[in-house]
Amino acid sequence: MGIRFPNEARSFDDKNRCVRFSGYDGMFEIKFYLATEVLACGKAHRHASESDYLTSFDALRPRIIKVATNAYLKAQSSSISLSLRDFS
DSSP states (O other), rough: OOOOOOOOOEEEEEETTTEEEEEEEEEEEEEEEEEEEHOOTSSSGGOOOHHHHHHHOOOOOOOOHHHHHHHHHHOOEEEEEGGGGGGG
């Protein structure tokens, strides 16, 4: 069936320093964790706020979804972490 991202919800996880979002492969939820380093946009990590990260996520959403789709096709896992390396 392939992965889809019908829900645009995302949330910031301060403890793990990532943005969480989900995709769905049929009825199975796939959880993604995007490292804040991808979203820093030139700001030092300690100076960026939750709002900065979520705004950056929204601006980069098409690219993030493309990278997430490719990562899922390779991993076929229910939980996938994305780092800056995945975007190079």
